[in-house]
Amino acid sequence: MQLLDQIIITCLEKIKTERSIQAIYYILIGKKSIQTVQDAHIFKIGSFYGIYKTLGRDAFDERILQLKKQNVIKPHVENTIQLTEKGLNIVHQQKDDSFFQHINGLRYSDMEVAFSERLLLVIQTVTNSKMGYYSFIPIIDRSTITTWVRQFFYVHKDNQDKVLLALYHELRQLLKGISDLHASIFVDRLTGYQNYGQSIQQLCYQYNLHEHDIQLRLTATHHYMLHEVLNLQSQYPLLTNFVNDLTTNRFITNSAKKTNQLLHQHYSLKQIAAYRGLKLNTIYDHIVEIAIYDPSFPLHQYVDQSAYQEIIAAIKQANSFKLKQIKQLLRETTSYFQIRLVIATTTISLKSGENNESNSLFN
Amino acid sequence: MNQTAYLIDNLQQYFGYETFREGQLEIIEDVMNGNDVLGVLPTGSGKSLCYQLPAKLLEGITIVVSPLISLMMDQVKELKANHFKEVVAINSFMEYNERKNVLQNIHQYKLVYVSPEMLQHPILQSTLKRVHVSLFVIDEAHCISQWGHEFRPDYLKLKSIIEDLQEPTVLALSATATPTVQEDILSMLNRPSMIKHIYPMDRDNIIFSIEEVGGDREKLMIMNHIFSTYRVPTLVYFSSKQATEDVSNRLQEANPSLRIAYYHGGMEHIDRISIQQQFTNDQLDVICCTSAFGMGINKPNIRLIIHYHFPAQVESFIQEIGRAGRDGNASISLLLYSKHDIYIPQSFIRQELPSRTEVHDVMEKLSTWFKKDITLPDDQEEIARDFQLSEIQWRFLRFQLEKHGMIKGQSILYSELNWEQTFHQIDSFIQSRQLLKEKKLIEMVSWINATDCLRRKIYQNFQTTIKKPKFACCSNCGFSFSDWKPEQTQRNNTPYSWQKRLKRILLVGEKMNDKAK
Incomplete structure (x- = not known):
């Protein structure tokens, strides 16, 4: 399958x-x-x-x-x-596929493209430059990436050999930790001096896999690399440079980020809405977003202990996350906003899914 | 130093060539002396140098109007890779800040590529008016004639832009312009006294071959036969993206030792660059592609161009085969023809422009909107969707409606009498365009079916004499594939472990003496 x-x-x-x-x-x-x-x-x-x-x-x-x-x-x-x-x-x-162990989208998906494209373009640039060949056509043309790589190149242009050696050791070390299939696909995608990487379609043919599989396996490899590099920075000093400024975008929207700042300055939700000229419901959306990402989110400020217990009980009874169904089982005074906050922070699963393993991200 | 010596000197310094190719010097000298020029040079003859060198040498900015964004980007990349850094392509894909930045510093550039549509942008126009534009180039100038009438109306507005820019020197370039099209270009630009530099476009090292087949299966068989004998840089042209993928896969299955890939405009940037460069680099033998491939490609030793589907006009065909044999060695154009093939371009011609009913429906809807005081949405894609037209169809129709004063910007202008008349005018215009294209298609098919010399016949509308073929002439003059002995590509196998491959890429130039683990 x-x-x-x-x-x-x-x-x-x-x-x-x-x-x-x-x-x-x-x-x-x-x-x-x-x-x-x-x-x-x-x-x-x-x-x-x-x-x-x-x-x-x-x-x-x-x-x-x-x-x-x-x-x-x-x-x-x-x-x-x-x-x-x-x-x-x-x-x-x-x-049993190691793919499932490596992916971690909520944490890494925002960093993945920048990380992998920086890596590809640095390898192409430095290997060509080392060979004195400056007329190559960059495989990545996204200006945010090319600007970064240009800077990287200027910083390191006097020790290209060292950079390549470090890249080689760090990448080899990383790739040893995953299956040969994943490692091999990753290496085939690299472009060096007079050696252009394989297109997705070529990889499909070569590995006899569907295009979706190739894409997903490359993504998993990138997530795995990000995980290792971020957690073992001392072992990957060079690659750490590739990810340092790529913090996980903890708040999906910038707007929620702003609301969070104001929240930390102890404004009330109504004040924030008035100050920002937004509807209160929009601010509620932001709070739910913050609640999802912030492990130290002070839920009790919005939902007291008894309301919390009631909402949990209602979720279990409804055996659903559908707001309407849950709300019907609760007192009038419990708001949709409170229910959403509890759902956002809870770890309970619905019944009949005996698969209760908790997600690594949230424990 | 006289001018010629000065130009050759700079040619060497900036582009690394020792001498000019046919036509280049004549055109550049005229341009440098401020004369307007129409240059028709065959594909692969180094047309772009005719403005790139003057751009370097002239005071002020050179503007190049180019029809395809991908083409512009390729040229810019190549120039930058070759150390011509004061070059930029202004296009709709640029991020806002990037574009703002470029416009603010426009005087730092020597060469600015734009599309005719982008040139309509008021901000760009006012920016350009503030600087000194010394040379105004229209690349692929046949577009003025071929497309200007239809869905690239902005080509027709180039004339007034040139006037606004205080009449810089104008250089129109094309690889495929029949005498009729040449006249069209002169009149569209309102420059009747342009100096014409027309060079013969026949390629004496390309051999023309046509094989009639019963259907797709036979096409595959013939290709498999060729590929089992020759490993040479090959392009196979198709009229649809899907076909490039399907046939590429089947060819690869039947010829496992050949390296075959496909290329079309629907692929991601990184994959398109990879495929194109692998081919240039002899890492690939065969590319199955649509017409999106090839413009701006710089590979001297393409030996074989196969047309699995033929294009809808002779001009496109000449351009596509022109990518073969730029090194002057014997190369082949092979067209595989089955009688059913004509349906593809035929249906394309029919669907490209809106039908009578579609025009009628759109106008009906517009009049209802007018009566309800509704204006057109800003988003052109949305309008096209609303009218159930393709974007090209809507762009065409919008231009027509604008031309007849039915719409202006977002407002609809209605008068009952006018409305009826306009409908008939647009309708008959569509008919005449379709007829013209069908005529072009018939011309193509009749060339395919010719029994006399293919070489003489294909160039007959462009020039009166042709060179003597360097190697062989055409399948109607007795050429057969077995006479062809091209140099074959050497393949170096690299089926090593990923560890070894990683090392080869990253530790390039180092001695590989230790064994990979």
């Missing part, structure tokens, strides 16, 4: 019929909306967030169609989809 299909049904098994199939698509492409981030969080599929940014809607729909044809999934009410018996069995068998 294709990797993408495995991911889709893994997500589906967690989301169940709580959301339309579209929600999974948004998670995979890393849609920057509070709904999608919250979905990734509450259904514990944050590792898949933004792992396939270039996935087209048509290609996704095509996979859904194929999975239906193979009788792995079937339509349910209101544009939702559920797993069949067969599908459930597949979900429970799979996952």
